[in-house]
Amino acid sequence: MIWGAVLLALACWAFTFGWPGGNFWVKIGLSVISVASYSLIWQKPQISWRIRPFFLGALSAAVLYLIFFLGNALAPYLFSGSPIQVGQIYALGEGTSKIPIFLLLLFITGPGEEIFWRGFLQSHLMEKWGNIPGCLVATLIYGGVHIFSGNLILILAALIAGAFWGLLYLWKRDLLIQIASHSLWSAVIFAVAPVM
Numbered sequence: 001m002i003w004g005a006v007l008l009a010l011a012c013w014a015f016t017f018g019w020p021g022g023n024f025w026v027k028i029g030l031s032v033i034s035v036a037s038y039s040l041i042w043q044k045p046q047i048s049w050r051i052r053p054f055f056l057g058a059l060s061a062a063v064l065y066l067i068f069f070l071g072n073a074l075a076p077y078l079f080s081g082s083p084i085q086v087g088q089i090y091a092l093g094e095g096t097s098k099i100p101i102f103l104l105l106l107f108i109t110g111p112g113e114e115i116f117w118r119g120f121l122q123s124h125l126m127e128k129w130g131n132i133p134g135c136l137v138a139t140l141i142y143g144g145v146h147i148f149s150g151n152l153i154l155i156l157a158a159l160i161a162g163a164f165w166g167l168l169y170l171w172k173r174d175l176l177i178q179i180a181s182h183s184l185w186s187a188v189i190f191a192v193a194p195v196m
Contacts, residue, residue, distance in 0.1 A: 001122050001124070002121065002125065002128070005035065005037070005038055005039065008035055008038050008120070009035050009141070009145050010145055012031035012032075012035055012145075013031060013145035013146065015027060016028050016031045017146070017148035017149040017150070018108075018148045023095075023096060024092040024096075025093065025096050025101055025104055028104075028109060029167075032108060032113055033112060034108045035112070036111075036112035036115045036116050038116070039115055039116045039119065040115070042119070043120060045115045045119045045120070045175055046119070046175060047175045047179070048174050048176060050176070053172075053177045053180070054055075054177075054180045054182045055172045056172070056174075056177050056180075057176060057180025057181040057184070058180055058181070060164075060168055060181040061180065061183075061185040063110065063183045064164050064185050065185055065188060065189060065193075067160070068157070068160075068161075068189060068195050069195050071157075072086060072195040072196060075153065076191075079152065079153065082153050083196070085151050085152060086150070086153055086195075086196050087156070087196065088151055088176070089149075089154050089157075090190075090194055092176065093190060093191075098191045098192075099191075101186045101187075101190060101191045102191035105183065105186040105187040105190060105191065106183045106184070106187040107183070109145070109183075110179060110182040110183025110184070110185075110187065111183060111185050113131035113182055114165070114175060114178040114179045117165070118165055118166065118175065118178045119144050119175045121141065122134060122169060122170075123169075126170070131170055135167065135169075135170045136165055136166075136186070137161045138162070139159065139162040139166045142158060142159075142162035142166075143155055143162050144159045144160075144180075145196075146158040158163055161185075165178050165182060166184065
């Protein structure tokens with residue numbers, strides 16, 4: 001069950017980043033629907049629909065946005081090709097209106113990724129190997145599937161965001177916080193206020 005989920009995620013992210021044809025946003029949407037559907041076959045996500053976790057998620061999205069804003073300012077001093085690589089990340093959305101990207105990230109990829117990555121995979125890995133090792137392995141897998149992009153900055157960004165959401169899940173164990181955080185952060189950083 002767990003390793004089937006990992007293999008499916010590898011295949012989906014290889015398709016999203018490795019296959020040159022098609023619209024990137026359609027491919028990532030299909031990939032996230034696939035992995036989220038896989039996790040829903042095995043377990044129902046534990047989501048408590050309350051206001052407080054949503055606000056904590058929104059606050060954490062703002063904190064993560066600030067981390068990425070500062071990281072983008074420092075990246076050229078640490079990685080010589082970072083402006084080009086950041087530009088390549090944003091170029092994935094070229095040719096698509098910001099409105100469908102915003103809606104996709106807010107209502108499909110953000111919730112779907114958190115249902116899969118934290119609610120299913122990290123949860124099971126923490127049960128199997130303990131809290132810290134499970135969180136660490138889930139974060140490494142989350143970052144690892146982005147290797148198919150061939151973009152070092154994107155891989156590092158996935159590791160940082162994955163660690164942030166993984167630790168938040170480890171701390172609060174409330175999937176709504178992760179869903180709100182991931183959905184709002186990704187919608188803003190890709191469709192409203194890019195950091196470049």
